Amino acid sequence: MTFVLMGECFFYDFGGYMEKVVLKHISKTFQVKTHDVHAVKDVSLSVDEGDIFGVIGFSGAGKSTLIRCINLLERPTSGEVWVNGKNLIELPAKQLREERKKIGMIFQHFNLMRSRTVAQNIAYPLKGSGKSKAEIEAKVSELLELVELSDKAKAYPSQLSGGQKQRVAIARALANDPSILLCDEATSALDPQTTQSILQLLKEVNEKLKLTIVIITHEMAVVKQICNRVAIMENGVVVEQGNIVDIFSNPQNQTTKNFINTTTSINEIYEMIEEENPLVKLEENETMLRLTYGSSNTDEPIMSELVNQFNLEFNIVFANVEVLSATPIGNLVVKLKGETKDRQDAISYIEKQGVKVEVLN
Numbered sequence: 001m002t003f004v005l006m007g008e009c010f011f012y013d014f015g016g017y018m019e020k021v022v023l024k025h026i027s028k029t030f031q032v033k034t035h036d037v038h039a040v041k042d043v044s045l046s047v048d049e050g051d052i053f054g055v056i057g058f059s060g061a062g063k064s065t066l067i068r069c070i071n072l073l074e075r076p077t078s079g080e081v082w083v084n085g086k087n088l089i090e091l092p093a094k095q096l097r098e099e100r101k102k103i104g105m106i107f108q109h110f111n112l113m114r115s116r117t118v119a120q121n122i123a124y125p126l127k128g129s130g131k132s133k134a135e136i137e138a139k140v141s142e143l144l145e146l147v148e149l150s151d152k153a154k155a156y157p158s159q160l161s162g163g164q165k166q167r168v169a170i171a172r173a174l175a176n177d178p179s180i181l182l183c184d185e186a187t188s189a190l191d192p193q194t195t196q197s198i199l200q201l202l203k204e205v206n207e208k209l210k211l212t213i214v215i216i217t218h219e220m221a222v223v224k225q226i227c228n229r230v231a232i233m234e235n236g237v238v239v240e241q242g243n244i245v246d247i248f249s250n251p252q253n254q255t256t257k258n259f260i261n262t263t264t265s266i267n268e269i270y271e272m273i274e275e276e277n278p279l280v281k282l283e284e285n286e287t288m289l290r291l292t293y294g295s296s297n298t299d300e301p302i303m304s305e306l307v308n309q310f311n312l313e314f315n316i317v318f319a320n321v322e323v324l325s326a327t328p329i330g331n332l333v334v335k336l337k338g339e340t341k342d343r344q345d346a347i348s349y350i351e352k353q354g355v356k357v358e359v360l361n
């Protein structure tokens with residue numbers, strides 16, 4: 001790790017990747033009448049420039065509180081919030097206002113002003129920016145084009161669909177050319193098809209505008225679709241974090257595994273085993289395995305090698321390959337039939353190829 005001096009502030013620079021957000025030991029405790037609520041407990045994480053960083057957790061895990069700590073909508077009880085190389089906690093009010101302009105935010109329920117048109121909503125953050133009327137108009141029309149709503153400039157929020165409202169909110173959040181966009185359950189109020197189009201738009205602005213995005217969600221499908229890194233939260237704590245391919249191919253924590261299972265039908269296998277479904281019933285000389293493999297071994301002819309090397313029969317019960325961050329992750333459930341020793345040797349062979357093996361029964 002090196003420190004880079006830019007202007008008046010330090011950046012952490014890990015091999016060329018600038019860290020946009022660094023949370024250090026963040027805790028947030030709310031005092032309610034009868035007791036304290038420890039919403040976030042000693043969370044540390046860092047988001048690199050260009051990341052689409054997902055924070056996933058069940059309701060009440062502390063996600064909203066955590067993301068609101070990034071722009072100090074919530075002041076942490078303790079810890080440091082570094083954004084663009086500055087510790088926001090220590091900034092005086094005026095400087096904090098300036099730094100906050102570089103952090104856009106969108107919400108689950110859009111938070112548009114009902115009495116203003118789409119164009120007026122988008123122009124609102126530019127009030128007092130020193131830009132001329134013509135400059136503001138040009139910026140609004142550029143943003144309307146970006147979110148594909150040029151024909152709705154004069155419409156009111158009540159005349160828009162949920163997806164269109166979120167597009168307006170995205171345009172408004174981008175008005176000050178922020179370098180970070182915080183998304184608080186941005187697709188939770190939308191139907192699956194509209195969710196897809198909003199995620200697509202977020203991906204587009206991430207790439208086109210080099211925007212770093214932090215997105216909180218309770219849906220693993222959202223994380224799977226656009227995030228390159230993820231942190232899993234439970235009871236105010238980050239229980240696991242890492243890049244999306246590692247997390248999906250080798251999850252360590254049970255909550256992470258549960259979230260991953262919500263995005264594939266593989267968990268039905270466990271239910272079928274529990275219910276002693278005939279499809280997964282095994283004979284004396286059979287073993288059922290779940291194999292999970294990632295980028296390093298998808299090109300290897302592991303299955304044909306197994307057939308060649310061991311005197312076994314294979315039966316595929318379930319197969320699924322998905323592509324995350326341009327990396328294929330495979331899940332396969334197979335039955336092996338043959339002598340005990342051959343089955344054991346085959347498992348060792350598969351593991352040696354870097355494939356994760358779980359013996360299902």
Ligand SMILES: Nc1ncnc2c1ncn2[C@@H]1O[C@H](COP(=O)(O)OP(=O)(O)OP(=O)(O)O)[C@@H](O)[C@H]1O
Nearest residue numbers: 030032037039057058059060061062063064065066
């Ligand atoms: N202003 C507040 N005052 C008191 N308690 C709060 C406040 N905001 C959040 N909490 C509590 O903090 C905990 C974490 O809430 P938070 O909204 O951050 O979780 P979440 O993971 O975002 O959940 P959800 O997805 O349901 O919004 C919850 O127990 C919640 O009741």
